[in-house]
Amino acid sequence: MENGAGQEGEYRVLARKYRPSDFDGLIGQEAMVRTLSNAIEAGRLAHAFVLTGVRGVGKTTTARIMAKALNCQSFDGPTMTPCGVCDACVSISESRHVDVLEMDAASRTGVDDVREIIDSVRYAPVSARYKVYIIDEVHMLTKQAFNALLKTLEEPPAHVKFIFATTEIRKLPVTVLSRCQRFDLRRIEPDVLVGHLKGIADKEGADIDDGALAMIARAAEGSVRDSLSLLDQAIAHGGGHVAGDAVRDMLGLADRGQILDLFEQVMKGETAATLDNLRRQYDRGADPIVVLSDLLDVAHWLTRLKVVPDAGEDALASPAERDQGRDMAAKLAMPALTRAWQMLLKGLGETRTAPSPIAAAEMVLIRLAFAADLPNPADLVKQLKQNGGAGAPAAGSPHGTAGPGAPGPGPSAMTGSTAAPPMSGTGPARMTVTGATTGSVSGPAAGLAAGTVAGLAAGTVSGAAVVAIRPDAAPETTAPFPPPATYEGLVDLFRSNKEVPLAVVLSDHVRLVAYAPGRITLNPSARAPADLSLRMKQCLKTWTGMDWTIAFSSEGGDASLREQAQARQQQIRDEAMAHPLVRSVLDVWPEAELISVREERVDTVDAPPDAPSDTGEAAYDDMGDAALDDLFDL
Template sequence: MSESAPQKEKPAEYQVLARKYRPSDFDSLIGQEAMVRTLSNAIDTGRLAHAFVLTGVRGVGKTTTARIIAKALNCTAHDGPTINPCGECENCKSIAESRHVDVLEMDAASRTGVDDIREIIESVRYAPVSARYKIYIIDEVHMLSKNAFNALLKTLEEPPEHVKFIFATTEIRKLPVTVLSRCQRFDLKRVEADVLIAHLAKLVEKEGAKADEGALKLIARAAEGSVRDSLSLLDQAIAHGGGEVSESQVRDMLGLADRAQVLDLFEQVMKGEIKDALTTLRSQYDAGADPAVVLNDLLEVTHWLTRLKVTPETGTDTLVSEAERKQGGDMASQLGMPHLTRAWQMLLKGVGEVKVAPSPIAAAEMVLIRLAYASNLPAPADLVKKLQAGGGAPAVGGSAPVGAGGNVTAFGGQQVQAGTQSGPTAQHSAQVVALRADDHGDHPMHPMPIDFEKLVALFEAEREPTLAVVLKDHVRLVDYKPGSITVNTTRRTPPDFVMRVKQCLKAWTGEDWQISITKEVEGDDTLRTKEIKRDKKRRDEAMQEPIVKALLTAF
């Protein structure tokens, strides 16, 4: 009988980087030094809390830290709790593999009810089977229902000596104050970019792969301080590049535009070179960049340049190359704050438009055209100063970007007038826009209302329905004289009610009105209440008429 052929060993199943390099002790946990120091001192001095709550954004190590704390409290290689669990004893291994009988992990997202918490409350009475402490790790604890939280409060306040609670959440504000006051809170911060880049470089070396520094910077920027996100992206990038991670590959993988091209695009738009700007945008789109991502990048550039203008040390950011730092510094020195804030507002609005538009690229192009045309408009403050000084307004009313046969003014502060717009016409249009609201000539539009009802009628006649309804339904009159009003208001009265009424009355009567709100004196009924009472009185009087009674009796 022939011997059977030896079976081929199955290759080990691949494990993603986020799980393969999950920290197993506090030494390998990056970016959370303050928390590690606090826990180290607490363990050394024996001042261990009975409940911890770990909060932070996704992927910064909340669940990982909870497991490390469980190891530190139950490691059998030491006589008591230790900040350096061995990772080799049975307790450490089983906790790392989520199979320890005394360390219970519960996902509150799928087990939110009182019955789930009742199981915990009933089990805390029993001593641990093999560990030093019985530990309950509740992930996404903010997902528990209100009744579940209430059921847990008593046990959480006075648990048995052998029980520890560790909560993890990304939404700390959703936790009741009564729960927070019973726990020791740790805020896990986003990992800084330079720390994350150094960590990724070490892992790339361990994996036997190669990665450009620019590629790691892109991954770190996209991860936004989340270690798990960065490892998932790195895993994908290594597979995408076949072991070699380049900046261009990562850019293609993430659908990002070239950072240098984004800076060039922003400069072209702010200079009014709309033809070049549209060409640059189209080339990025053809290369695979998402129009919404391009506008988000422009928003990021706007924010960065604004910070450069306010705090120049921002330019030393690790994620910014030397060429970007120089180009950004030049743009920040030439652009005024009004231009940057206006660009921010228009791009922020444009991002929403691109997301809902049938053709995102068309919407993005329209946003850039609009921004280019607005880049040479003066700030409202400069326009008012010019008018107050008695001179003409800047002649910008009909000027257009360079690509459309116009001029540019955002950079350098100089303008070349477009041939289609004369100075007097632009000055006249600017003056029309800048007219003061109270400039109605020498005569008022309306006489002073003689009573409060006439005043409300004035608001209705001038098509101010919102204020008319507020005055009629939510204001109780205390005292009225032409030019002076004292009233009671309700919670439904808008906070800017007094200012708006003053502005309207000033514009319509030509007089400054004094409007006071008091709570000391009880006001009369609102006009709406009076109207209802008056109608009811008339109806009751009509019902007493003999003819009406006879009709009602007959029919």
């Protein structure tokens, strides 16, 4: 067969044409091959095997090779080197051997399909040494099918072998796994995969660049079948000569060098250059989601370089890329890299769901650029502790110039100084900013306000920022909130302070037994958290400044606030349904429904002092009659 042509001249894809026919052709699975070889030599072959791994690493191919090794007619017994030319080897390769039965569990999942196997195992093989059952995607079998197979799988006849293949090993019952020998087929290493692809390209007479092979191997993620499919497509795309640019355009990838430049620009805070670089790659056909994924890979690679310098020896990276990566890893701090990883990871999810992926990707990079040169909060706190009050400005200084003990601006800091406005707070941790930066704010962070302790802790000041923080001379002792007079007010206090989960529990899953400011007795339901009392005490102590006594009772108590609200709503609805206006409307339109009822207050400011209030039923009837008249006038 020349150039993949079959006997009738049809083209065979590379993934089928170069499917291994023996164990020597398997790549990257040395541990499994060694185990099987030793088992055959020692005569210790198991009766059932399960092969697991990601798609395209050779599970079904390995099962067929094992079937040929068991039944090759050129040897007196099982062998690790089947001939591949005998009738048994040829028929097994073509999936037509009468004693090697392949079943796709994705399409035959029921117990009836397994029953056919159970009924046939008792019969001896027709022409082979062993009757082999290969069940692909075995995890798709139903629970009843697995249970029906268990007895036969545990004690099959001596002439029967089972070989299972699956990509979802965790979905197999433990009772099945315990009856099989398990082999985990690994992803193929990038350098091994590149060498394999290069050999196939040479056999096909295709001229392909090393960079193109590296891109294909990276996109395949360790799958041989995926890599061969991409290679097949690349050869057709390039017309015999496959260049890196052609593969990049075919896969919608960005240039690896441009990705490194983009990451470097982002981490330097060069927003304009970042957006221009991203837009150029997008115009050339790069997918924004792929660009962010590549930036995640770069962040991970540089982080590994910081921890394990040997990680820079990436087989898929060119020497120039490795040198650039080492230089970037040396300049970037670990907190900056981990922050970039978290922001890119979150931004990738946003981009996948955004209406405009390119707009979402740009927003992600803008956020990252503005946050890239922010200091590490831990380092900033350490710096503040070391400087103490030395960075405080002189009295009457209009710009808040730092004292003589403050260091000068960092390499990326802008010249000038920026005063930090005071910040007031509450509680014992209340502090006031009295110092200023000596290097001011650098890069995109210049647009961020650096005045509050919260902002400083988040890293809003970069460069050599020195800010002195001192406690207030007189800590504030007044509680932020007075103790609520009612239980409803207590629930509103939790809700207004954004303790919504506790507010929901107190409103929906608790019955009030007794309440007084500072002391509560509750009858909680089973859905209330076990630490409800502790959490309530902590919050109320912070908000009201007093210790609260919270007791629980298993009996008594009013209806929960939610039940009371529902009862009130039902009462209002019943009153509305009984109103003459509503009854008149329902008489005219029997199929009409009352959707909702809203309480409405009637303004009585202009009413004479002695006149009866219009908030009662009379006013309600007058309004209802007028509305009814208007309705029938239509």
